[in-house]
Amino acid sequence: xxxxxxxxxxxxxxxxxxxxxxxxxxxxxxxxxxxxxxxxxxxxxxxxxxxxxxxxxxxxxxxxxxxxxxxxxxxxxxxxxxxxxxxxxxxxxxxxxxxxxxxxxxxxxxxxxxxxxxxxxxxxxxxxxx
Numbered sequence: 001x002x003x004x005x006x007x008x009x010x011x012x013x014x015x016x017x018x019x020x021x022x023x024x025x026x027x028x029x030x031x032x033x034x035x036x037x038x039x040x041x042x043x044x045x046x047x048x049x050x051x052x053x054x055x056x057x058x059x060x061x062x063x064x065x066x067x068x069x070x071x072x073x074x075x076x077x078x079x080x081x082x083x084x085x086x087x088x089x090x091x092x093x094x095x096x097x098x099x100x101x102x103x104x105x106x107x108x109x110x111x112x113x114x115x116x117x118x119x120x121x122x123x124x125x126x127x128x129x130x
Contacts, residue, residue, distance in 0.1 A: 007124065008077055008107045011048075015074055016120050018042040019111045023118040032084040035113040036071060039082070043074070050074045058102040070099065079108035088112045088119050100125045 022038045040052055054073045058066050072080035081096045088110065096110040100123060112119040 011075055011078055012107065012109055012122055014046060014048060015043070015078065015080060015109055016111070018046055018048070019113070019120065020118055023113055028084075028114050028116055030084060030113070032082055032113075035082055035084055039072070043072075048074055049076070050080075056103045068099065068102070070103065073105075077105075077107065079103060079105045081108065081110050083110065083112040084114040085112060086114055088115075088121065093121055093123065096121070096123045097125075 018039060019042075022035060022042050026034070026038060036052065040050070043050055051073045053069045053071065055067050055069050056073075057064055058068055070079050071082045074080055079096075079099060081092075081099065083092055085092070092110060092112075096108055100106070100108050106125050108123045110121045110123055
Protein backbone atom coordinates (compact mmCIF):
# COMPACT_ATOMS: atom_id res chain seq x y z
CA UNK A 1 0.00 0.00 0.00
CA UNK A 2 3.02 2.30 0.16
CA UNK A 3 3.44 4.20 -3.07
CA UNK A 4 5.98 7.05 -3.18
CA UNK A 5 3.85 8.75 -5.87
CA UNK A 6 1.25 9.54 -3.18
CA UNK A 7 2.04 12.04 -0.42
CA UNK A 8 1.86 10.48 3.07
CA UNK A 9 1.66 7.02 1.49
CA UNK A 10 3.18 5.24 4.48
CA UNK A 11 0.76 6.91 6.91
CA UNK A 12 -2.31 6.34 4.73
CA UNK A 13 -1.24 2.71 4.35
CA UNK A 14 -1.19 2.32 8.14
CA UNK A 15 -4.63 3.93 8.46
CA UNK A 16 -6.06 1.66 5.74
CA UNK A 17 -4.55 -1.33 7.53
CA UNK A 18 -6.33 -0.29 10.74
CA UNK A 19 -9.61 0.07 8.83
CA UNK A 20 -9.14 -3.36 7.27
CA UNK A 21 -8.65 -4.89 10.70
CA UNK A 22 -11.83 -3.23 12.01
CA UNK A 23 -13.80 -4.44 8.99
CA UNK A 24 -12.34 -7.94 9.33
CA UNK A 25 -13.34 -8.16 12.98
CA UNK A 26 -16.83 -6.61 12.97
CA UNK A 27 -17.83 -6.70 9.30
CA UNK A 28 -20.41 -4.45 7.70
CA UNK A 29 -23.90 -3.47 8.77
CA UNK A 30 -23.28 -1.14 11.72
CA UNK A 31 -23.81 2.61 12.00
CA UNK A 32 -20.90 4.90 11.23
CA UNK A 33 -20.36 5.77 14.92
CA UNK A 34 -19.58 2.11 15.72
CA UNK A 35 -16.82 2.11 13.09
CA UNK A 36 -15.51 5.44 14.42
CA UNK A 37 -15.19 3.97 17.90
CA UNK A 38 -13.58 0.74 16.71
CA UNK A 39 -11.18 2.57 14.39
CA UNK A 40 -10.16 4.91 17.21
CA UNK A 41 -9.28 1.88 19.33
CA UNK A 42 -7.35 0.22 16.50
CA UNK A 43 -5.40 3.36 15.56
CA UNK A 44 -4.51 3.94 19.22
CA UNK A 45 -3.41 0.30 19.47
CA UNK A 46 -1.17 0.84 16.41
CA UNK A 47 0.36 3.98 17.95
CA UNK A 48 -1.19 6.52 15.59
CA UNK A 49 -1.91 9.98 16.97
CA UNK A 50 -5.30 11.42 16.00
CA UNK A 51 -8.09 13.78 16.86
CA UNK A 52 -11.63 12.45 16.53
CA UNK A 53 -14.58 14.67 15.57
CA UNK A 54 -12.17 17.59 15.25
CA UNK A 55 -13.96 20.84 14.53
CA UNK A 56 -12.36 22.67 11.64
CA UNK A 57 -13.17 26.12 10.35
CA UNK A 58 -14.37 26.68 6.80
CA UNK A 59 -13.53 29.88 4.97
CA UNK A 60 -14.86 31.51 1.82
CA UNK A 61 -12.47 34.02 0.25
CA UNK A 62 -10.83 34.56 3.61
CA UNK A 63 -14.07 34.95 5.56
CA UNK A 64 -15.05 32.38 8.17
CA UNK A 65 -18.41 30.93 7.14
CA UNK A 66 -18.82 27.96 9.45
CA UNK A 67 -17.35 24.86 10.94
CA UNK A 68 -17.51 21.16 10.17
CA UNK A 69 -16.31 18.20 12.20
CA UNK A 70 -13.92 15.90 10.41
CA UNK A 71 -14.26 12.26 11.51
CA UNK A 72 -10.52 11.95 12.19
CA UNK A 73 -7.45 14.08 11.68
CA UNK A 74 -4.47 11.69 11.86
CA UNK A 75 -0.91 12.66 12.81
CA UNK A 76 -1.78 16.28 11.98
CA UNK A 77 -1.54 15.40 8.28
CA UNK A 78 -4.37 13.22 6.98
CA UNK A 79 -8.10 13.91 7.06
CA UNK A 80 -10.20 10.79 7.40
CA UNK A 81 -13.88 10.71 6.39
CA UNK A 82 -15.85 7.58 7.24
CA UNK A 83 -19.01 6.22 5.67
CA UNK A 84 -21.20 3.20 6.38
CA UNK A 85 -23.15 2.95 3.13
CA UNK A 86 -23.74 0.06 0.74
CA UNK A 87 -21.68 1.69 -2.03
CA UNK A 88 -19.54 4.82 -2.25
CA UNK A 89 -20.98 7.33 -4.68
CA UNK A 90 -19.36 10.20 -6.58
CA UNK A 91 -20.99 12.64 -4.15
CA UNK A 92 -19.04 11.09 -1.24
CA UNK A 93 -15.76 11.52 -3.11
CA UNK A 94 -16.65 15.10 -4.08
CA UNK A 95 -17.50 15.83 -0.43
CA UNK A 96 -14.13 14.50 0.76
CA UNK A 97 -12.24 16.53 -1.86
CA UNK A 98 -14.20 19.66 -0.93
CA UNK A 99 -13.33 19.12 2.74
CA UNK A 100 -9.63 18.99 1.85
CA UNK A 101 -9.97 22.31 0.05
CA UNK A 102 -11.99 23.91 2.82
CA UNK A 103 -9.62 22.72 5.56
CA UNK A 104 -6.41 23.43 3.64
CA UNK A 105 -5.31 19.79 4.05
CA UNK A 106 -3.31 18.08 1.29
CA UNK A 107 -4.24 14.41 1.80
CA UNK A 108 -7.31 12.53 2.94
CA UNK A 109 -8.94 9.14 2.97
CA UNK A 110 -12.55 8.25 2.33
CA UNK A 111 -13.31 4.88 3.93
CA UNK A 112 -16.56 2.96 3.62
CA UNK A 113 -17.31 0.19 6.12
CA UNK A 114 -20.85 -0.45 4.83
CA UNK A 115 -20.04 -2.73 1.91
CA UNK A 116 -19.14 -6.43 2.14
CA UNK A 117 -15.53 -5.54 1.35
CA UNK A 118 -13.91 -2.44 2.81
CA UNK A 119 -13.81 0.42 0.30
CA UNK A 120 -11.28 3.24 0.47
CA UNK A 121 -10.16 6.12 -1.70
CA UNK A 122 -7.12 8.30 -1.25
CA UNK A 123 -8.02 11.90 -1.98
CA UNK A 124 -5.68 14.78 -2.64
CA UNK A 125 -6.24 18.48 -2.91
CA UNK A 126 -6.90 19.60 -6.47
CA UNK A 127 -4.08 21.62 -8.01
CA UNK A 128 -4.87 25.31 -8.31
CA UNK A 129 -5.62 26.61 -11.81
CA UNK A 130 -3.53 29.55 -12.92
